[in-house]
Amino acid sequence: MKTYEDLIEFCNNNINKMRFSNSSDNFALDTCINYLLNIKFKKWNYQEIIFIISYLTYQFMQKYNFTDFSVKFGESQEDLNQKSILKDIQGAHTSLYSFKDKKVSHEFNYGFRVFKNIMSSENCILFNDIHTIYHELAHAYQQELIRRDESFIDYTFEQYLLAIEDNYIQDLINHNKKGYQEFIEKYYSTLYSELDAEKRAIEYSIEFFELHKPKFLLEEDVRDYVYKLKNNYIGKGKLLEPNKSNILYENNLIEKMLLENKILLKYYPILSVAFDDTGLKKSKEKLLDEKAKKIQINKNNEKEINVLYDSIININRLDEYI
Ligand SMILES: [Zn+2]
Numbered sequence: 001m002k003t004y005e006d007l008i009e010f011c012n013n014n015i016n017k018m019r020f021s022n023s024s025d026n027f028a029l030d031t032c033i034n035y036l037l038n039i040k041f042k043k044w045n046y047q048e049i050i051f052i053i054s055y056l057t058y059q060f061m062q063k064y065n066f067t068d069f070s071v072k073f074g075e076s077q078e079d080l081n082q083k084s085i086l087k088d089i090q091g092a093h094t095s096l097y098s099f100k101d102k103k104v105s106h107e108f109n110y111g112f113r114v115f116k117n118i119m120s121s122e123n124c125i126l127f128n129d130i131h132t133i134y135h136e137l138a139h140a141y142q143q144e145l146i147r148r149d150e151s152f153i154d155y156t157f158e159q160y161l162l163a164i165e166d167n168y169i170q171d172l173i174n175h176n177k178k179g180y181q182e183f184i185e186k187y188y189s190t191l192y193s194e195l196d197a198e199k200r201a202i203e204y205s206i207e208f209f210e211l212h213k214p215k216f217l218l219e220e221d222v223r224d225y226v227y228k229l230k231n232n233y234i235g236k237g238k239l240l241e242p243n244k245s246n247i248l249y250e251n252n253l254i255e256k257m258l259l260e261n262k263i264l265l266k267y268y269p270i271l272s273v274a275f276d277d278t279g280l281k282k283s284k285e286k287l288l289d290e291k292a293k294k295i296q297i298n299k300n301n302e303k304e305i306n307v308l309y310d311s312i313i314n315i316n317r318l319d320e321y322i
Pocket residue numbers: 088091135139193194197
């Protein structure tokens with residue numbers, strides 16, 4: 001193997017067998033990404049962009065031990081529409097997921113728009129492209145977070161909201177396709193899962209740039225860009241606060257699900273904090289009792305557990321008045 005081009009081709013052909021935890025694999029992958037970010041910056045060909053996207057995706061998925069996934073390039077939007085369960089309607093690329101026996105499998109599809117953007121964009125927009133890829137990876141993370149077995153519950157209110165929203169959306173997809181389309185069109189930009197993915201994507205992107213420090217990328221540009229993204233997020237983030245202005249309450253999502261008893265506890269372990277095995281919500285007394293027990297064995301997470309249980313108690317109280 002003589003050139004960087006050879007090494008990139010080798011990595012592209014073998015990345016699904018390579019491990020970031022293996023030092024020689026890691027050396028090869030890092031050599032390529034550093035070459036592309038620092039020496040051949042913004043003069044990438046199709047193969048090299050495939051490498052950059054694969055690098056981000058495999059590194060992320062391996063870091064969290066998410067093994068069931070595939071990466072595809074350049075499928076048409078029509079193809080995706082055919083098989084899409086939940087797609088990012090504004091995204092240049094899409095992540096799909098399916099579930100079997102509590103295992104989540106992910107499919108990432110990077111369309112030509114991503115390639116075009118990465119090839120043509122200004123320096124600081126590179127951050128935007130990387131951020132977009134991390135946004136999809138954040139959705140994969142969310143799905144693992146809410147779908148895994150009990151061992152993956154981290155007892156945060158964020159996790160609970162993601163599960164509630166996802167339950168509602170899946171219910172629409174399965175029983176009311178038209179309602180789903182309308183709901184997504186109207187609320188896409190304020191969905192909790194979207195805002196959460198934005199927040200996570202900003203964090204992942206900053207981490208990536210701090211680690212790799214592309215020398216052609218001006219630090220001020222990155223700083224300005226992150227500032228804009230964060231402001232955008234914080235503006236929308238107000239909607240996340242658990243009060244009546246939240247999208248979840250505007251639509252009476254929780255009440256609707258309670259009434260129709262469609263809580264699929266077995267698919268969303270975190271929901272068992274609020275609902276019993278039959279799908280009925282737990283009483284305030286029971287929640288307070290369970291909160292105290294949970295804190296006793298999880299002293300370090302006392303704050304998160306308090307927020308989670310107190311929010312659920314307040315949510316339950318809201319529907320007493322309906
Ligand atoms: Zn999204």
